[in-house]
Amino acid sequence: MANEEINQIEIRGVNKNFAIDKKSVDVLKDINLEFKRGEFVCIVGASGCGKSTLLRMLSGLEPVEQGEIVIGGEKVLAPSLKTGMVFQESRLFPWLSVEKNVEFGITRSKAKRSKPADKKKVVENLIQLVGLKGFEKAIPKQLSGGMQQRVSIARGLINNPEVLLLDEPFGALDAITKINMQNEILRIWESERKTMILVTHDIDEAVYLGDKVVVLSSRPGSVRKIINVDLPRERDRSSPEFAAVCSKIYKEFFKDAKIKEPEYYI
Amino acid sequence: MDRNKRKPVDYLIIVFSPILLLFIWQFVSEGGLVNTAFLPSPVKVLQTFIGMLSNGRFHEHFSASIVRVSIGFCIGTVSGITIGILSGLFKKVDDVLTVLFSVLRSIPTIGLIPLIILWLGIGEISKVVIIAIGSFWSILLNTQSGISGTDVKLLEVARILQKDKLTVLGRIILPASLPSIITGIRLGISGAWRSVIAAEMIASMRGIGYMIQYAREMSQPAVMFVGLFILGIIGLALDLIVKLLEKKLIFWS
Numbered sequence: 001m002a003n004e005e006i007n008q009i010e011i012r013g014v015n016k017n018f019a020i021d022k023k024s025v026d027v028l029k030d031i032n033l034e035f036k037r038g039e040f041v042c043i044v045g046a047s048g049c050g051k052s053t054l055l056r057m058l059s060g061l062e063p064v065e066q067g068e069i070v071i072g073g074e075k076v077l078a079p080s081l082k083t084g085m086v087f088q089e090s091r092l093f094p095w096l097s098v099e100k101n102v103e104f105g106i107t108r109s110k111a112k113r114s115k116p117a118d119k120k121k122v123v124e125n126l127i128q129l130v131g132l133k134g135f136e137k138a139i140p141k142q143l144s145g146g147m148q149q150r151v152s153i154a155r156g157l158i159n160n161p162e163v164l165l166l167d168e169p170f171g172a173l174d175a176i177t178k179i180n181m182q183n184e185i186l187r188i189w190e191s192e193r194k195t196m197i198l199v200t201h202d203i204d205e206a207v208y209l210g211d212k213v214v215v216l217s218s219r220p221g222s223v224r225k226i227i228n229v230d231l232p233r234e235r236d237r238s239s240p241e242f243a244a245v246c247s248k249i250y251k252e253f254f255k256d257a258k259i260k261e262p263e264y265y266i
Numbered sequence: 267m268d269r270n271k272r273k274p275v276d277y278l279i280i281v282f283s284p285i286l287l288l289f290i291w292q293f294v295s296e297g298g299l300v301n302t303a304f305l306p307s308p309v310k311v312l313q314t315f316i317g318m319l320s321n322g323r324f325h326e327h328f329s330a331s332i333v334r335v336s337i338g339f340c341i342g343t344v345s346g347i348t349i350g351i352l353s354g355l356f357k358k359v360d361d362v363l364t365v366l367f368s369v370l371r372s373i374p375t376i377g378l379i380p381l382i383i384l385w386l387g388i389g390e391i392s393k394v395v396i397i398a399i400g401s402f403w404s405i406l407l408n409t410q411s412g413i414s415g416t417d418v419k420l421l422e423v424a425r426i427l428q429k430d431k432l433t434v435l436g437r438i439i440l441p442a443s444l445p446s447i448i449t450g451i452r453l454g455i456s457g458a459w460r461s462v463i464a465a466e467m468i469a470s471m472r473g474i475g476y477m478i479q480y481a482r483e484m485s486q487p488a489v490m491f492v493g494l495f496i497l498g499i500i501g502l503a504l505d506l507i508v509k510l511l512e513k514k515l516i517f518w519s
Contacts, residue, residue, distance in 0.1 A: 081428060087419070095517075
């Protein structure tokens with residue numbers, strides 16, 4: 001797009017409430033955010049703060065009833081191939097091989113029907129990109145959690161979306177696999193240059209990955225603070241600068257003196 | 267897991283306990299402890315079976331039953347799966363059928379036999395229909411629950427990827443409900459097997475059910491036992507075949 005785009009993604013005045021037992025519960029309150037193309041954004045918040053709901057609204061899975069979300073100049077009304085999504089659970093089809101799972105992601109628009117040969121190439125390249133070469137024929141149950149999530153990332157990227165949404169993608173992985181996957185996603189981000197929006201409750205993860213960390217307050221979720229992480233990559237988790245950013249976010253959380261359940265801040 | 271693991275001695279028990287039972291049976295029956303008109307000895311049953319094999323009598327009844335079951339079961343399966351898919355996919359269809367089916371399903375198939383004979387006569391058609399009904403309900407219900415129980419999380423993936431309805435049905439909903447459909451088929455086969463015998467006992471001139479019934483009238487207890495053994499063995503074999511099929515088809519579980 002040639003037109004000067006200031007922000008690729010704009011979230012304006014978004015509220016969300018769910019009806020639970022006939023009572024309306026506010027989940028998100030007055031969210032206003034702007035993200036630039038190619039940015040890596042992390043959204044952190046306690047469980048139940050509505051961060052996943054916000055991501056689902058960005059994806060078009062959850063309707064935007066109040067306020068609006070604009071991606072690349074278009075209002076989000078339904079899922080679009082411009083946004084890919086990776087969920088916390090890999091959500092692979094257990095009856096399909098790695099290759100077929102990734103290939104399933106291809107949705108042919110009527111305008112550009114891809115030839116089978118191209119299809120194969122695209123799948124091959126993505127499997128290579130996520131580091132699963134040699135596992136094309138394996139089925140999901142033969143893979144570890146981290147590998148399954150790699151397949152899921154490949155599937156999320158297959159339609160060449162402008163934005164990749166990641167909903168706590170490493171939340172279910174063990175600590176070491178998690179660190180590996182964080183480095184993987186950075187590598188993919190650097191090679192593909194997609195806008196990535198990652199939701200997490202892990203502050204360390206957010207600071208390690210994000211250009212920008214959005215801190216959401218507890219229910220109803222509202223934007224408490226936006227922190228720009230200016231640390232050079234590759235970031236050193238043990239450096240005092242890194243720790244300083246983390247502690248800044250921790251402090252944001254603990255401002256709420258009333259809420260002190262530590263499990264929220266893991 | 268360890269507790270369930272069988273040791274070689276356990277296998278010996280599994281194999282030898284029925285054999286021991288046969289020996290006791292033989293002894294009780296031939297030793298004059300019971301009247302052989304009620305309980306013929308296993309050796310006598312085996313001799314009768316061999317005799318029926320060689321004179322073609324067994325084959326006549328056996329093939330009659332098998333053909334009926336095959337046709338009836340196929341009809342029951344195809345209609346059960348079809349209606350199950352439709353009502354699992356479309357709430358409207360389900361709404362129309364739900365009360366009707368709940369009542370019909372509660373009628374034991376055997377209870378329908380007189381009505382079906384009234385309507386369709388005592389020919390092959392009525393038996394095939396009874397067998398079809400006998401297998402239909404469990405296949406229908408399991409298909410339905412498989413379809414409507416498809417993981418919403420997988421369906422969301424399809425929404426994100428903007429898949430059309432046909433792709434969602436063929437590549438997500440159907441494979442996802444396959445385990446449930448196969449469970450239905452397993453129950454359906456045993457239902458078909460039950461109902462063929464019932465139908466043959468009431469209105470038939472051929473078939474294993476008829477053979478057992480007729481043997482009672484003719485005071486041929488050994489023939490009855492042959493029939494019962496065959497029923498058990500075929501029933502077991504059908505179940506094993508479907509289990510094997512399940513393992514092959516549901517390779518991902």
